[in-house]
Amino acid sequence: MTHSLALLTDLYQLTMAYGYWRQGLATDGTESVFHLFFRRAPFKGHYAICAGLESALDYLAGLRFTDDDLAYLAELRSPSGSVLFDAGFLEYLRGFRFTAAVDAIAEGEVVFPHEPLMRLQGNLVDCQLVETALLNMVNFQTLVATKGARVAAAAGGDPVLEFGLRRAQGVDGALAASRAAYLGGCAATSNVLAGKQFGIPVRGTHAHAWVMVFGDELEAFRAYAAAMPGNCTLLVDTYDTLRGVEHAIEVGRELRARGHDLAGVRLDSGDLTALSSAARAMLDEAGFHRTAIVASNDLDEAGIAALRAGGSRISIWGVGTRLVTSHDQPALGGVYKLAAIRRPGGEWQDRIKLSNDLIKVSNPGLQSVCRFEGPDGPITDVIYDTRLGCTGLPDGQPLPNAPSRDLLTPVLRNGARVAAPANLGAARERAITGCAQFGVTAENLGGRPYPVVLDRTVADQKAALVAHWRTTSGKES
Numbered sequence: 001m002t003h004s005l006a007l008l009t010d011l012y013q014l015t016m017a018y019g020y021w022r023q024g025l026a027t028d029g030t031e032s033v034f035h036l037f038f039r040r041a042p043f044k045g046h047y048a049i050c051a052g053l054e055s056a057l058d059y060l061a062g063l064r065f066t067d068d069d070l071a072y073l074a075e076l077r078s079p080s081g082s083v084l085f086d087a088g089f090l091e092y093l094r095g096f097r098f099t100a101a102v103d104a105i106a107e108g109e110v111v112f113p114h115e116p117l118m119r120l121q122g123n124l125v126d127c128q129l130v131e132t133a134l135l136n137m138v139n140f141q142t143l144v145a146t147k148g149a150r151v152a153a154a155a156g157g158d159p160v161l162e163f164g165l166r167r168a169q170g171v172d173g174a175l176a177a178s179r180a181a182y183l184g185g186c187a188a189t190s191n192v193l194a195g196k197q198f199g200i201p202v203r204g205t206h207a208h209a210w211v212m213v214f215g216d217e218l219e220a221f222r223a224y225a226a227a228m229p230g231n232c233t234l235l236v237d238t239y240d241t242l243r244g245v246e247h248a249i250e251v252g253r254e255l256r257a258r259g260h261d262l263a264g265v266r267l268d269s270g271d272l273t274a275l276s277s278a279a280r281a282m283l284d285e286a287g288f289h290r291t292a293i294v295a296s297n298d299l300d301e302a303g304i305a306a307l308r309a310g311g312s313r314i315s316i317w318g319v320g321t322r323l324v325t326s327h328d329q330p331a332l333g334g335v336y337k338l339a340a341i342r343r344p345g346g347e348w349q350d351r352i353k354l355s356n357d358l359i360k361v362s363n364p365g366l367q368s369v370c371r372f373e374g375p376d377g378p379i380t381d382v383i384y385d386t387r388l389g390c391t392g393l394p395d396g397q398p399l400p401n402a403p404s405r406d407l408l409t410p411v412l413r414n415g416a417r418v419a420a421p422a423n424l425g426a427a428r429e430r431a432i433t434g435c436a437q438f439g440v441t442a443e444n445l446g447g448r449p450y451p452v453v454l455d456r457t458v459a460d461q462k463a464a465l466v467a468h469w470r471t472t473s474g475k476e477s
Helices: 011-023 051-060 067-075 087-094 124-129 130-153 169-182 192-198 208-213 217-227 243-258 272-285 299-308 425-439 456-472
Strands: 033-036 101-105 118-123 161-163 233-235 265-266 292-295 316-319 334-344 368-375 377-385 404-406 408-413 453-455
Touching: 011 087, 011 124, 033 124, 033 130, 051 101, 051 130, 051 408, 067 087, 118 124, 124 130, 130 169, 130 299, 130 334, 130 425, 161 169, 169 192, 169 425, 192 208, 208 217, 208 233, 217 233, 217 243, 233 243, 243 265, 243 272, 272 292, 272 299, 316 408, 377 408, 377 456
Parallel strands: 161 316, 233 265, 265 292, 292 316, 377 453
Antiparallel strands: 033 118, 033 334, 101 118, 101 408, 368 377, 368 404
């Protein structure tokens, strides 16, 4: 059964839409432009990996208010006891279809603070109503994709397996996290449903319970090897880790006698540096040079970096809770701001949100991002107004004499996709390539500082609007 997502919103989106409808702004042709962006890069780094666009486009293209949705809204009451929404507004919602134009940055692109990840242009209610759902989808997946990129970088080319399903924030959170982690650079997931839905490689071994079911560890390993001879990675720390490695080697020899091999041993507790080093020596001495050592146990990029620096011999990393919950930063501070409005028959009027906190002063106009690229990679990003194009850098500096490309491209028009659905594998490769270009390495997980500037005309218009609204205290002159 497909469930409506029309009510996946904060109530204030609906109360504002109702207010616009009462004012006639929902049906008189008033247009708006909103941008979705984040103000600070996560994890004290310099960048993020754009993700969540596919979920957002599916939501926008299918946005409908069902009879059940409308019946629920009809029951809502204000604190005074009166109905919250008029019947006429509910009929308006019954026929609602999302028609605004959407331009967006492709999933997997490396992006920076204040760059619009999405630009919505169209009917005021269309653009206002979808704010909360878009932020929910893009904020979370961008955060986890960035975390995935950091974990993958810390592993220095070793495969990272995402093992977070059992600790993820609910069913939807688990699926979105598995997809985003893979997009960011993880090699596979334990989440079988995510594997089916998104085409992500799935990997897994067995639990301690498997060993505990049998009379002894060796019997358990033999039984598992009999069941999974071509996919035999044995969890060796149920009782005594190094004794478990000895048992794994014995079973590995039996596998080889049947034409198979021991794929790996998995460590899930204890001193992972010392145990992996000892296990590697034992495996190599027994001739199991290709047998991988898989490690898990509340790992993240910091834990992986410390283990690698300490000389561990781990070759595959299982990362779960701290990745899918983004343990050290649980949310990306993405926001969604009005940047321009046009009354019927009029010209665009730029809008700006002021604050005593300078980072919260929004940028006006119909924004896009132009990335200039030299022979050694990107040089600078320029946020410009699509009505004027790139005109120059602030302080009179010319634009770089280098090839450039627009990061935002058309993705939705009149409720229908105008670009093919993103290929998750291609988005993942885009993220991996981009991280390398922007200096993300095992030694520098935050990447290098990168210049993102306002185009000269945008900067001038922003300064003029700041002066105007501070002078008039928010009153039209």
